Amino acid sequence: MHTPVMKMFGLEAPIFAFSHCRDVVAAVSRSGGMGTLGTSHFTADQLELELKWLDQHCDGKPYGVDVLFPSKQPKEFENLTPETVNEYLPNEHREFVKALLRKYDVPELSKEQSDEMMREYMSDLTRTHREAEKRLEVVYRHPLARMIVSALGTPPPHVIERAHSLGLKVAGLIGHPKHAKNQAEAGVDIIVAQGWEAAGHTGELSTLVLVPEVVDLVSPVPVLAAGGIGNGRQLAAALALGAQGAWTGTVWLGTAESEVSPEVKKKLFAATSSDTLRSRCGTGKPARRLRSAWVEAWEAEDAPKALRMPLQSMLVNEALERIVRFRSDALLSYPAGQVVGQLREETTVRQVVYDMLSELSNTMDRLNNAVEN
Numbered sequence: 317m318h319t320p321v322m323k324m325f326g327l328e329a330p331i332f333a334f335s336h337c338r339d340v341v342a343a344v345s346r347s348g349g350m351g352t353l354g355t356s357h358f359t360a361d362q363l364e365l366e367l368k369w370l371d372q373h374c375d376g377k378p379y380g381v382d383v384l385f386p387s388k389q390p391k392e393f394e395n396l397t398p399e400t401v402n403e404y405l406p407n408e409h410r411e412f413v414k415a416l417l418r419k420y421d422v423p424e425l426s427k428e429q430s431d432e433m434m435r436e437y438m439s440d441l442t443r444t445h446r447e448a449e450k451r452l453e454v455v456y457r458h459p460l461a462r463m464i465v466s467a468l469g470t471p472p473p474h475v476i477e478r479a480h481s482l483g484l485k486v487a488g489l490i491g492h493p494k495h496a497k498n499q500a501e502a503g504v505d506i507i508v509a510q511g512w513e514a515a516g517h518t519g520e521l522s523t524l525v526l527v528p529e530v531v532d533l534v535s536p537v538p539v540l541a542a543g544g545i546g547n548g549r550q551l552a553a554a555l556a557l558g559a560q561g562a563w564t565g566t567v568w569l570g571t572a573e574s575e576v577s578p579e580v581k582k583k584l585f586a587a588t589s590s591d592t593l594r595s596r597c598g599t600g601k602p603a604r605r606l607r608s609a610w611v612e613a614w615e616a617e618d619a620p621k622a623l624r625m626p627l628q629s630m631l632v633n634e635a636l637e638r639i640v641r642f643r644s645d646a647l648l649s650y651p652a653g654q655v656v657g658q659l660r661e662e663t664t665v666r667q668v669v670y671d672m673l674s675e676l677s678n679t680m681d682r683l684n685n686a687v688e689n
């Protein structure tokens with residue numbers, strides 16, 4: 317099988333993988349799919365090191381890079397500093413976070429540790445177009461980086477033009493048909509249509525409904541289906557809906573290569589498909605993650621309303637770090653989609669790709685036979 321998108325990048329498998337972990341990205345690209353690195357956690361300098369590593373570990377195969385271009389980004393947040401951000405964080409919200417961590421006996425960081433964290437993450441957390449473009453300047457220096465994926469909004473026209481002039485493809489990740497239309501009209505080369513089953517920021521339409529609608533709407537622009545794809549039957553379904561490949565995230569969390577800690581992996585393997593929920597508690601925008609006491613407290617009726625992006629991340633960043641650092645099992649959560657219920661034990665990236673492709677092939681045979689009989 318070779319869909320036009322696979323030909324675009326010379327792939328052997330119609331499998332695209334999102335990960336914040338370079339080991340997963342490289343292993344997927346080496347296995348015939350295309351790994352894409354999430355860059356939102358890296359400064360430009362850190363990203364340079366990550367991409368240098370990828371250049372050396374992808375065996376010459378292409379990889380992608382995912383950046384966030386939030387569509388609604390008030391100018392006032394561009395110059396936030398650790399000192400000024402507190403003016404935007406209401407007391408009620410800060411007290412809510414403090415009380416929650418106290419309830420679960422999560423130790424505090426020292427003032428120095430806390431200040432250092434805030435300085436380190438400030439540029440990352442502001443999520444401005446300026447920061448995204450700084451990262452892209454790094455990406456443009458790495459010839460194996462063949463695709464930029466823009467999430468949360470359409471990349472500005474000059475970014476699409478520049479990427480095209482350097483021979484890169486641009487993909488837009490969307491959760492609603494109207495956003496797909498905007499991205500296609502802006503000139504992106506691929507649309508990633510992501511249903512609400514997915515991990516991370518999601519809209520409210522299921523993959524089964526969203527993908528065919530988007531395929532028809534943006535044709536001839538190719539579409540990848542995302543959300544709820546973790547095995548070969550789901551991959552076959554994505555292709556049947558008119559997608560040219562699957563864009564996946566959750567399924568890689570259970571691999572040996574993934575960045576996920578043993579504590580989170582244990583939770584992932586124990587989770588059922590009902591153990592995730594969409595919550596604004598992480599970033600201010602609805603995102604699907606594993607259920608935990610942290611997420612449920614934010615979803616409770618008496619909880620304060622999550623702040624808008626990027627303030628919510630700034631409010632909770634240190635709390636999340638403390639939860640991880642001090643291993644607070646009850647509060648620990650992680651972005652995960654509904655296919656988390658399919659993850660049972662640790663595997664490898666190569667095995668996931670192999671299993672998906674062989675089940676895809678069996679499924680296609682089964683469907684052909686069913687039609688013939």
Ligand SMILES: Cc1cc2nc3c(=O)[nH]c(=O)nc-3n(C[C@H](O)[C@H](O)[C@H](O)COP(=O)(O)O)c2cc1C
Pocket residue numbers: 334354356382466467489510513514515516517542543544545563564565566567569650651652653654655
């Ligand atoms: C741990 C994790 C973090 C994610 N963070 C981002 C992100 O920063 N940017 C982004 O575009 N997508 C992000 N996603 C969503 C993926 O790009 C992808 O659309 C989604 O995982 C596909 O659905 P699935 O989880 O059902 O496979 C994340 C996914 C996971 C699993």
